[in-house]
Amino acid sequence: MTVVVEKTEPPGKPEATRPGPEPAPAGEARRIGRPLVIGAILVVWLVLFVVLRGRQTLALAAADLTDLHRWFNDVNDSIGANRNSNPLFLYFFNEIRLVIDHLVTFVQELISQPSAGRPLPQIGWLGVVGIAGYVSWAFGNWRVALLAVAGFTFLGLQGLWQESMDTLALTVSAVLVALLFAIPLGVWAGLSDRVNRVVTPLLDFMQTMPTFVYLAPLTLFFLIGGASATIATVIYAAPPAIRITAHAIRTVPETTVEAADSLGATRRQALLKVLLPMSKRTVVMGVNQTIMAALAMVTIAALIDAPGLGKTVVQALQSLDVGTAFNAGLSIVVMAIVLDRVTTAASTREEEARRSKNRFLAWRRPLLGAGAVLTAVLVFMSHTYVWAAEFPGEGGLGSSIAGAADTSTTWVQDNLSGVTNTVRDLITNGLLNPFQSLLTDSPWWLVGAVLVALGVVLGGRRAGITTAVCVGLLVATGMWSDSMTTLASTVVATILVMLLGIGFGVWMGRSRLVDRVLRPSLDAAQVMPPFVYLVPFLALFGATRFTAIVAAIVYAAPVAIKIIADGVRNVPETTVEAATSAGCNTWQIITKVQLPMARGALTLATNQGLIYVLSMVVVGGLVGAGALGYDVVAGFSQGQLFGKGLAAGLAIVLLGVMFDRITQAAARRAGA
Amino acid sequence: MARQARRWRAGAAGAAVLGLTLTACGGAKVGSSSSDAGGSSGSGKCGAFNLAVNPWVGYEADAAVVAYVAQHDLGCTVTKKDLKEEIAWQGFGTGEVDAVLENWGHDDLKKKYIDGQKTAVPAGSTGNKGIIGWYVPPWLAKAHPDITDWKSLNKYAAEFKTSESGGKGQLLDGDPSYVTNDEALVKNLKLGFKVVYAGSETALIQAYRKAEKNKEWVIGYFYEPQWFLSEVPLVKVNLPPYKAGCDADAEKVACDYPVYDLDKIVSAKFAKSGSPAYDLVKNFNWTNDDQNTVAKYIAVDKMTPEAAAKKWVDANRAKVDAWVK
Numbered sequence: 001m002t003v004v005v006e007k008t009e010p011p012g013k014p015e016a017t018r019p020g021p022e023p024a025p026a027g028e029a030r031r032i033g034r035p036l037v038i039g040a041i042l043v044v045w046l047v048l049f050v051v052l053r054g055r056q057t058l059a060l061a062a063a064d065l066t067d068l069h070r071w072f073n074d075v076n077d078s079i080g081a082n083r084n085s086n087p088l089f090l091y092f093f094n095e096i097r098l099v100i101d102h103l104v105t106f107v108q109e110l111i112s113q114p115s116a117g118r119p120l121p122q123i124g125w126l127g128v129v130g131i132a133g134y135v136s137w138a139f140g141n142w143r144v145a146l147l148a149v150a151g152f153t154f155l156g157l158q159g160l161w162q163e164s165m166d167t168l169a170l171t172v173s174a175v176l177v178a179l180l181f182a183i184p185l186g187v188w189a190g191l192s193d194r195v196n197r198v199v200t201p202l203l204d205f206m207q208t209m210p211t212f213v214y215l216a217p218l219t220l221f222f223l224i225g226g227a228s229a230t231i232a233t234v235i236y237a238a239p240p241a242i243r244i245t246a247h248a249i250r251t252v253p254e255t256t257v258e259a260a261d262s263l264g265a266t267r268r269q270a271l272l273k274v275l276l277p278m279s280k281r282t283v284v285m286g287v288n289q290t291i292m293a294a295l296a297m298v299t300i301a302a303l304i305d306a307p308g309l310g311k312t313v314v315q316a317l318q319s320l321d322v323g324t325a326f327n328a329g330l331s332i333v334v335m336a337i338v339l340d341r342v343t344t345a346a347s348t349r350e351e352e353a354r355r356s357k358n359r360f361l362a363w364r365r366p367l368l369g370a371g372a373v374l375t376a377v378l379v380f381m382s383h384t385y386v387w388a389a390e391f392p393g394e395g396g397l398g399s400s401i402a403g404a405a406d407t408s409t410t411w412v413q414d415n416l417s418g419v420t421n422t423v424r425d426l427i428t429n430g431l432l433n434p435f436q437s438l439l440t441d442s443p444w445w446l447v448g449a450v451l452v453a454l455g456v457v458l459g460g461r462r463a464g465i466t467t468a469v470c471v472g473l474l475v476a477t478g479m480w481s482d483s484m485t486t487l488a489s490t491v492v493a494t495i496l497v498m499l500l501g502i503g504f505g506v507w508m509g510r511s512r513l514v515d516r517v518l519r520p521s522l523d524a525a526q527v528m529p530p531f532v533y534l535v536p537f538l539a540l541f542g543a544t545r546f547t548a549i550v551a552a553i554v555y556a557a558p559v560a561i562k563i564i565a566d567g568v569r570n571v572p573e574t575t576v577e578a579a580t581s582a583g584c585n586t587w588q589i590i591t592k593v594q595l596p597m598a599r600g601a602l603t604l605a606t607n608q609g610l611i612y613v614l615s616m617v618v619v620g621g622l623v624g625a626g627a628l629g630y631d632v633v634a635g636f637s638q639g640q641l642f643g644k645g646l647a648a649g650l651a652i653v654l655l656g657v658m659f660d661r662i663t664q665a666a667a668r669r670a671g672a
Numbered sequence: 673m674a675r676q677a678r679r680w681r682a683g684a685a686g687a688a689v690l691g692l693t694l695t696a697c698g699g700a701k702v703g704s705s706s707s708d709a710g711g712s713s714g715s716g717k718c719g720a721f722n723l724a725v726n727p728w729v730g731y732e733a734d735a736a737v738v739a740y741v742a743q744h745d746l747g748c749t750v751t752k753k754d755l756k757e758e759i760a761w762q763g764f765g766t767g768e769v770d771a772v773l774e775n776w777g778h779d780d781l782k783k784k785y786i787d788g789q790k791t792a793v794p795a796g797s798t799g800n801k802g803i804i805g806w807y808v809p810p811w812l813a814k815a816h817p818d819i820t821d822w823k824s825l826n827k828y829a830a831e832f833k834t835s836e837s838g839g840k841g842q843l844l845d846g847d848p849s850y851v852t853n854d855e856a857l858v859k860n861l862k863l864g865f866k867v868v869y870a871g872s873e874t875a876l877i878q879a880y881r882k883a884e885k886n887k888e889w890v891i892g893y894f895y896e897p898q899w900f901l902s903e904v905p906l907v908k909v910n911l912p913p914y915k916a917g918c919d920a921d922a923e924k925v926a927c928d929y930p931v932y933d934l935d936k937i938v939s940a941k942f943a944k945s946g947s948p949a950y951d952l953v954k955n956f957n958w959t960n961d962d963q964n965t966v967a968k969y970i971a972v973d974k975m976t977p978e979a980a981a982k983k984w985v986d987a988n989r990a991k992v993d994a995w996v997k
Contacts, residue, residue: 061855077784077788080762080765080784080789081788081789083765083766215759216756216758216759216762219759219762219763219766220762220766223766223768224753224755224759224763224766224768224769225768302754303727303754303755303756303759304755304759305753305754305755311754314727314754315732315754317874318727318728318729318732318873318971319729319899319970319971319972319974320874320877320878320881321971321974324974384701385700385701386700386701387700413882417882417886424835425835428835428836429835433835534874535874535878538874538875538878538879539878539881539882542834542879542882543836543844543846543868543870543871543875543876543878543879544834544835544836545836546835621848621869621871622871622872622874622875623870623871623872623874623875624836624868624869624870624871624875625871626868626869626871629871630846630848630869630871633848633871633872634848636756636758636848637756637757637758637848637849638758638780638848638849638850638851639758639780639781639784640780642758
């Protein structure tokens with residue numbers, strides 16, 4: 001249930017976040033005063049907490065429902081009951097389902113599933129590897145082509161060829177469908193401020209609403225199978241492409257557009273000949289993010305019978321078979337890294353080609369032609385001959401990987417659990433418990449007022465208004481107390497994420513070598529399905545809130561680290577040199593020069609860290625975090641709790657929106 | 673221009689030569705041997721049979737055996753669909769699921785789909801008895817034999833304290849799939865415990881496994897038949913015995929969980945279809961030991977469900993014959 005909430009602009013331009021109309025409040029007096037005001041708010045809160053503790057906390061027991069939850073249940077039931085007579089189903093949803101089903105089946109028969117009259121798919125492993133290599137080379141460069149060939153062959157050696165191809169087929173279908181909507185919508189949102197304002201909250205909703213909440217209703221609309229899995233993936237994976245496309249259109253320099261206008265270009269011409277070509281590179285980054293998000297859905301889609309690697313992971317974990325689950329998880333990681341590197345290379349290809357005066361450039365076209373012929377031959381052979389169609393061997397590599405993973409997790413569990421228990425108790429008792437009781441035992445209006453006040457101080461009046469609305473809606477969901485429990489864990493996890501982010505981010509930002517060594521493991525941590533590492537974590541930390549926090553850190557820290565590393569690297573070389581020649585030592589350079597100058601990146605990292613941590617709330621619910629995460633999981637499993645799960649999902653969205661708006665506004669101020 | 677054309681020609685010729693060499697080394701062709709096509713499927717009058725597989729190993733054992741028999745004895749084309757319970761029941765109405773093989777109580781779903789939408793009908797017991805209750809690891813039951821009586825739980829409450837239980841003893845709950853009365857039980861039996869939601873079966877099993885290994889104090893919600901009990905034979909704590917109706921008011925429950933008669937549910941359409949697969953599902957009946965055996969093949973011996981089913985069916989032909997007679 002990896003839920004990637006990616007709303008970063010492509011790295012390198014953290015400051016250019018959504019051009020908001022909000023003016024940055026200038027004036028030295030206020031800037032100095034802000035920490036003081038925050039301190040004062042916190043002191044008032046503590047004092048009132050002592051006085052009012054335990055009153056009006058809006059607690060709701062695990063099995064209790066509110067009227068809103070019952071109403072959600074009724075709506076869901078009536079949809080299910082009227083499914084076969086409702087014209088909306090007969091003529092609308094069924095048609096969509098049919099189209100998408102056909103697409104998925106077509107791609108599956110091409111590469112993963114036996115098709116009519118054949119015991120094997122149309123294109124065998126050799127053909128797929130050939131196509132992957134050729135396409136990577138044509139759109140990227142020969143290095144990523146090599147990576148693609150090696151990566152795809154590795155999938156076969158792991159003994160997971162068919163599963164991998166099922167996952168690939170589903171990912172490809174979902175990405176195609178997503179882009180079909182996302183790019184036009186993104187362009188529109190890029191051209192029109194009004195559309196952008198309407199679309200943004202919708203995208204927030206699509207990305208932060210836990211998939212578990214809508215998975216069951218989705219199968220009611222689109223039935224069990226490929227279509228539902230694809231649509232669930234599209235809902236989650238399309239937003240990054242929309243956001244990044246819109247951003248790309250917006251960041252085309254004003255002067256270029258004006259030049260086109262003055263040359264008499266029509267709107268259409270300006271769009272097709274100027275805006276789109278100039279934003280192509282960034283749009284490809286959006287495609288990249290969509291692919292990553294789609295792969296993050298693999299294990300969730302398995303819960304509604306989507307074939308592929310996700311199923312292997314889910315099934316292995318029913319018997320706590322970490323090794324097998326890890327092997328399948330590794331396949332997902334390999335596929336993600338290959339697709340990521342290839343699309344990244346594709347986005348920078350033209351520039352690179354222009355820069356490097358490659359003497360093979362003249363040979364490129366004939367070579368491409370020859371490559372196409374070779375690929376066609378490979379595809380033909382893999383269609384015809386068994387050895388090229390079915391991956392040979394028993395997947396011995398896979399079982400040794402599984403074995404090694406088993407051995408190492410057992411070792412870690414046996415030898416480290418003493419240390420881990422100490423760390424857990426220290427953080428739980430020292431930080432989490434006091435903070436949680438402060439949040440859950442204060443009256444709701446007090447916490448609400450504190451949140452609104454913090455919103456105003458950090459983000460300005462508009463952020464304050466958003467916060468007030470979110471607090472009101474949180475109370476309306478009936479999930480206030482659980483939201484506060486989740487909030488406490490979320491904040492603690494985010495603090496730890498930022499500590500890691502600053503530590504590793506600075507290290508990576510200062511050294512290319514460290515960056516190159518660490519980056520693949522960061523990528524792996526982001527796409528490895530959390531289910532895989534939860535089992536050893538449970539053994540180390542037990543079913544506790546702390547386990548949930550650790551899982552969230554594994555998932556969220558890489559993003560924070562990457563953003564901070566970029567920020568540190570973007571500090572001008574000359575500034576650092578000047579500080580060095582002024583006699584600063586390394587520690588002083590980091591704390592007095594690099595970190596302050598990367599302030600924008602730090603705020604963005606906090607924003608993304610928080611949102612990513614929030615997206616792990618449901619996973620946390622599976623390992624002892626309780627609260628909102630558990631409510632969502634239970635709502636997915638028990639019919640009568642559906643409404644409550646939906647309300648909990650809404651509460652997670654509200655927390656996300658609240659944080660996002662406050663930190664975004666704060667980031668704009670810091671950047672200004 | 674001419675130079676470029678020459679390069680093209682050279683490239684094409686090279687590729688063609690390469691292609692010819694590669695094709696020449698050929699080998700067996702796809703689809704040339706008829707045995708690949710899976711001759712046994714679809715040949716009988718049974719046709720398609722869509723079987724839901726809910727995500728726990730015991731169910732997988734049921735499904736493996738029924739699917740194996742349906743395929744090999746009846747010639748059905750079996751499609752197994754991995755689904756959570758609620759979604760599987762929804763599938764009755766949409767026609768995508770024919771049978772659910774192991775239903776644990778789930779009165780909510782019965783009310784909605786059997787009585788309400790009338791898309792599902794019951795198809796009798798599986799013969800398995802589902803037991804739900806509070807369990808402790810075996811070392812604990814051995815070291816403190818009186819712990820299996822609920823009356824002595826308060827005496828040990830302090831030992832069960834964890835970072836999550838806020839000063840009380842921790843009662844680890846929580847596979848979210850099942851209804852629990854545990855919060856009411858703790859209150860009504862006046863126990864100094866707090867219910868902590870582990871959130872998944874995985875989390876529960878891992879907690880017990882660790883507790884047995886490191887001699888830790890754990891008490892929690894568990895159930896049988898379950899493959900994990902063949903690895904660590906957990907001991908059940910005796911709550912005040914269940915009497916019919918003692919759990920009628922969820923707020924006032926102060927008794928143990930009833931023994932569930934695990935049953936099979938099929939779609940209304942499937943029940944009327946006259947498919948031999950329906951008769952198989954209806955007649956399917958075995959003991960907890962049978963299920964545990966197959967579940968152990970799958971979970972502990974890491975056999976594929978098909979292999980596990982074949983092993984059991986070969987050893988228990990008489991039972992199988994009674995289902996398909």
